[in-house]
Amino acid sequence: MKFFRLMVVGLILSLGLVGCATTETPVEETKSVTGTINVYTRDASSGTRGAFEEFIELKDKLTVTAIEVTGNGDMAVKVGEDLNGIGYVSLTTDFAANGITPLSYKGVEATEENVINKSYELARPFEFVTRASGDFVSEDQELVTLAFADFLMNSVEGREVVFAAGGIVDVDAGTAWETLKANHPVLSKDLSAVVLKTGGSTSVEKTLKAALEAFQALTGVQFEMNHTGSSDGFKRTLGSEKDSANAVDIGFASRYFKAEETVNLGAATGVYCMDAIVVVVNDENTLLTDSDKELVFDIFSGAVSTWEEVAK
Amino acid sequence: MKDINNDSRKPNVFKTYQDLFFKSLFFVSALISSLMIIIIIIFIAQKGISPFLSSYEYGQQNIISFLTGMVWRQDQAIYGVAFIIINTLISGFASLLIAFPISVLTALFVVKIAPKPIGYFIESAIEILASIPSVVYGVFAVGFIVPLIQTLANIFKVQTAGGSSLLAVILLLSIMILPTITSISITAIKAVDIDLEKASYALGASKTQTNFKIVLNSAKSGIFAGAILGLGRAFGEATAVSMVAGNKMFGPTFNLFDITRTMTSTMLAGLKETTGLDYDIRFSVGLVLMGVILISNLLINFVKNNIGKNHA
Numbered sequence: 067m068k069f070f071r072l073m074v075v076g077l078i079l080s081l082g083l084v085g086c087a088t089t090e091t092p093v094e095e096t097k098s099v100t101g102t103i104n105v106y107t108r109d110a111s112s113g114t115r116g117a118f119e120e121f122i123e124l125k126d127k128l129t130v131t132a133i134e135v136t137g138n139g140d141m142a143v144k145v146g147e148d149l150n151g152i153g154y155v156s157l158t159t160d161f162a163a164n165g166i167t168p169l170s171y172k173g174v175e176a177t178e179e180n181v182i183n184k185s186y187e188l189a190r191p192f193e194f195v196t197r198a199s200g201d202f203v204s205e206d207q208e209l210v211t212l213a214f215a216d217f218l219m220n221s222v223e224g225r226e227v228v229f230a231a232g233g234i235v236d237v238d239a240g241t242a243w244e245t246l247k248a249n250h251p252v253l254s255k256d257l258s259a260v261v262l263k264t265g266g267s268t269s270v271e272k273t274l275k276a277a278l279e280a281f282q283a284l285t286g287v288q289f290e291m292n293h294t295g296s297s298d299g300f301k302r303t304l305g306s307e308k309d310s311a312n313a314v315d316i317g318f319a320s321r322y323f324k325a326e327e328t329v330n331l332g333a334a335t336g337v338y339c340m341d342a343i344v345v346v347v348n349d350e351n352t353l354l355t356d357s358d359k360e361l362v363f364d365i366f367s368g369a370v371s372t373w374e375e376v377a378k
Numbered sequence: 379m380k381d382i383n384n385d386s387r388k389p390n391v392f393k394t395y396q397d398l399f400f401k402s403l404f405f406v407s408a409l410i411s412s413l414m415i416i417i418i419i420i421f422i423a424q425k426g427i428s429p430f431l432s433s434y435e436y437g438q439q440n441i442i443s444f445l446t447g448m449v450w451r452q453d454q455a456i457y458g459v460a461f462i463i464i465n466t467l468i469s470g471f472a473s474l475l476i477a478f479p480i481s482v483l484t485a486l487f488v489v490k491i492a493p494k495p496i497g498y499f500i501e502s503a504i505e506i507l508a509s510i511p512s513v514v515y516g517v518f519a520v521g522f523i524v525p526l527i528q529t530l531a532n533i534f535k536v537q538t539a540g541g542s543s544l545l546a547v548i549l550l551l552s553i554m555i556l557p558t559i560t561s562i563s564i565t566a567i568k569a570v571d572i573d574l575e576k577a578s579y580a581l582g583a584s585k586t587q588t589n590f591k592i593v594l595n596s597a598k599s600g601i602f603a604g605a606i607l608g609l610g611r612a613f614g615e616a617t618a619v620s621m622v623a624g625n626k627m628f629g630p631t632f633n634l635f636d637i638t639r640t641m642t643s644t645m646l647a648g649l650k651e652t653t654g655l656d657y658d659i660r661f662s663v664g665l666v667l668m669g670v671i672l673i674s675n676l677l678i679n680f681v682k683n684n685i686g687k688n689h690a
Binding site for chain 1: 453502520524540542623624626628637647652
C-alpha cells in the first residue's frame with residue numbers, strides 16, 4: 067500500500083505542475099521582440115517555397131539555421147507560437163486563428179483585392195494559352211478547349227473550385243455556367259471520347275486539376291495532365307514542340323508570358339487566377355509591419371540574424 | 379492395444395491428406411511472411427544504393443560524403459546523414475532512458491504490488507495508450523509538450539523555436555514507447571515461476587529483495603525484448619516527431635532546447651512532392667536506418683547478457 071500512497075502523492079504533484087504550466091504561459095512580460103530571428107521554411111519540394119524563393123531571389127541562399135515545417139498549416143501554427151519567428155504562408159491562410167500577422171510588402175497590404183489589381187508584388191499569375199485556331203486534332207477538340215477556357219476564366223463554378231484549391235480570383239465577378247454554356251453548342255454532343263491535354267507549369271496543377279474535374283463532371287470530357295515547367299507551356303502549344311509527341315491543347319505558365327512567347331497567336335489566352343505569398347510574424351511582434359525584397363532577403367539569407375538589427 | 383496397432387498399419391487416407399494439406403498451408407504462410415522481409419530489404423537496398431553507382435541517372439553521389447556529412451539541404455543538393463544518425467541515436471536512447479525505468483517499475487507494480495482492481499485499471503490504461511495512433515501523439519505534442527517547453531525555456535531564459543526542440547522529441551518519444559515496454563514487461567513478469575519467488579521468501583528475502591533480484595532477473599529476457607521494441611518505435615516514429623523536431627539542416631544537436639532532425643522525419647518531409655535524387659536518397663537513409671536499428675538491437679542484447687550475471 068505504501069507504493070500506492072506514493073503514486074497518489076506523485077499524481078497530485080504532477081497535477082500541480084500541469085497547473086503551473088498552464089497558468090504561467092500568459093504572464094510573459096516581454097512585449098518587444100529581442101534575440102535571434104527564427105526563420106521558418108517549408109521543405110525543399112514545396113511549391114510555396116519555390117515561389118517564395120523565386121520572388122525574393124533566395125534560391126540556394128536560405129540560411130542554414132532555418133527551421134523546416136511540414137506544411138502551410140504547420141507553418142502558421144509554429145510562427146503563431148514563436149515570438150521570434152518569421153515565415154511565409156499562402157494568402158488563403160487564416161491569420162487571426164493562428165496568431166500570426168501578415169506583413170505588407172512595399173507598403174501594400176496583402177489582400178485579395180491588391181493581388182488582383184497587381185499592386186501587391188509577392189504574387190504571380192497563372193496564365194494559359196491554347197493552340198492556334200485550326201491547329202487542333204479536330205474541330206470538336208478546338209471547340210471543347212475553348213469551352214473549357216471559358217469555364218476556367220469566366221464561370222462562377224470554375225472560379226469557385228480554383229479559389230478553393232488556393233488560387234486567388236474574384237468568384238462573384240464570374241458568370242453562371244448555365245449562361246456561358248449557351249455559347250458552346252458543341253457541349254450538347256457526346257464528348258466522352260474527347261481528351262483535353264494540358265501541360266506547362268507544375269505550380270498550376272492543383273487549381274487546374276480542380277477545374278478540370280469540375281468540367282468533366284459537367285460535360286463528360288476526359289483530360290490528361292502532363293506538366294513539366296512554365297517554359298513548356300508556350301512551347302507545346304505554339305512553339306517548337308507543338309507538333310511533337312508532347313503537344314498539348316492548353317499550355318500553362320506560373321508567370322506572365324514573355325514578349326517572345328507570341329501567345330496572341332493562340333485561339334485563347336489569359337490569366338485565370340493569381341497565386342500570392344505573405345510573409346508573416348507572430349501576433350505579439352509589433353516591431354515589423356512592412357517589408358520589402360531587401361529586408362526579407364536579408365532575414366531569410368541570414369545576413370540579418372537578430373531582431374535588434376531589424377529594429378535599427 | 380490390438381486395435382491401436384491395426385490403426386497404425388492401415389492409415390486413414392483422409393487424415394493423411396488432411397495433415398499434408400495443413401502442413402503445406404502452414405509452410406506457405408511462413409514462407410510469405412519471411413519472404414516479405416527479404417523483398418523489402420532487396421527493394422530498399424536496390425533503390426538506396428543506386429544514387430552511389432556511376433550509372434545513376436541524376437549524377438553519381440559520393441557515399442563517403444553522404445555517410446560523414448553534417449549538412450542536409452535539398453535545395454543545394456547536399457546530403458549528409460552523419461549528424462542525423464547521431465541525432466536519431468540521442469533522441470532514441472534518451473527516451474529509452476526515461477521510459478525504461480518507469481515502464482519496468484510500472485509493470486512490477488501492476489503484477490506484484492498493486493491490489494487486483496487497481497492493477498487491472500492501470501493495465502487497461504496502458505493498453506489504450508499503446509493503441510493511440512502516432513499522429514494523435516503528434517497533435518498532443520504540438521498542443522501540449524511544445525508550449526510546456528516554451529514556458530520552461532522562458533524560465534531558464536533560453537531561446538527556443540517556439541518550443542520545437544530535442545527535448546520535445548525526447549518527451550514525446552518517452553510517452554510513445556512507454557506502453558510498448560510496459561505491456562511486454564507485464565507479460566514477462568507474469569510468466570515468472572512462482573516457485574522461484576517462494577524459494578526466495580523461504581530463504582528470508584523481503585518482498586522488495588525478491589521483486590528486484592528474483593522477479594526482474596528472471597523476467598530479464600522479456601523486459602529487454604520490450605526495450606528493443608520500444609527503441610524500434612522511437613527510431614521509427616516519423617509523423618509525430620517531424621511535427622515537433624524543427625528539422626534542423628545541420629548538426630548534430632546536443633542542446634536540449636535546440637531543434638533537431640531525425641532519420642524518419644527526413645525521409646518523410648516532402649516525400650509526396652519530390653522526384654529524382656531527392657526522392658531516391660530517402661531510400662539510402664532508410665537503408666542506413668535499418669543498419670542503425672540492427673546495431674542498436676545487438677547492443678541491447680549485449681547489455682542484457684551482461685546484466686545481473688552474478689545473480690543468475
